[in-house]
Amino acid sequence: MRVTTLAQRLVAEGLGTALLLATVVGSGIMAERLCGGNMGLALLCNALATGGGLIALILTFGPVSGAHFNPAVTLADAAGGGTRWRDVPGYLVAQVLGGVLGVALADLMFELPAFTLSSHVRTGPAQWLAEFVATFGLIATIFGVSRRTPVATPFAVAAYIVAAYWFTASTSFANPAVTLARSLTDTFAGIRPSDVPGFVVAQVLGALAATAMFSWLVPVTLDTPSPTGSPS
Numbered sequence: 001m002r003v004t005t006l007a008q009r010l011v012a013e014g015l016g017t018a019l020l021l022a023t024v025v026g027s028g029i030m031a032e033r034l035c036g037g038n039m040g041l042a043l044l045c046n047a048l049a050t051g052g053g054l055i056a057l058i059l060t061f062g063p064v065s066g067a068h069f070n071p072a073v074t075l076a077d078a079a080g081g082g083t084r085w086r087d088v089p090g091y092l093v094a095q096v097l098g099g100v101l102g103v104a105l106a107d108l109m110f111e112l113p114a115f116t117l118s119s120h121v122r123t124g125p126a127q128w129l130a131e132f133v134a135t136f137g138l139i140a141t142i143f144g145v146s147r148r149t150p151v152a153t154p155f156a157v158a159a160y161i162v163a164a165y166w167f168t169a170s171t172s173f174a175n176p177a178v179t180l181a182r183s184l185t186d187t188f189a190g191i192r193p194s195d196v197p198g199f200v201v202a203q204v205l206g207a208l209a210a211t212a213m214f215s216w217l218v219p220v221t222l223d224t225p226s227p228t229g230s231p232s
Helices: 006-034 039-065 071-079 085-109 125-146 150-167 176-182 193-217
Strands: none
Touching (some): 039 150, 071 085, 071 176, 085 176, 125 150, 125 193, 176 193
């Protein structure tokens, strides 16, 4: 396996997260504009675009950084012995900054202000439970698939996210960096800034629960690859 430097991994994480947010927000804007008020069709378009983008981005950046694009994944990977703990702060900063950049790119491509605080209300126990479930399922998918069939991980992750857009009440943010970034766009994919903390707490709890469960259910062995294929 090719060894990468920390600088290369951080750039990959930032760029990959930026492109992920551009995909999520940009496809949401396009879907809302083209679907004539049909919110179900708009959500379907948004979900499919996100899933397709995830496959491409994980395959592109996975060999460099592990293609986490998500603080919850980075923390779970570190807890599982993948990413070194000393590299975790850099990953988290790169993901957050990349997410903010991705939102700006999406808004600017559609001739909107780069940043506008969202007014999209997403709060309450049902939404928080949905984010716990969405994040638990995401980490479970990564650990379960990568520890047995790592080549399938990009496709499994994308399939899960597309499904979770539909079976969770929150449309599956499942990512603290994505949640924070999406508070900066008042479009289809946005979330009101005051609702961000509740989502992030639920996501962290979901990630912790999945990490604990899969450390027992599918334990790491000497020949087990890193949960996301991280070369670190």
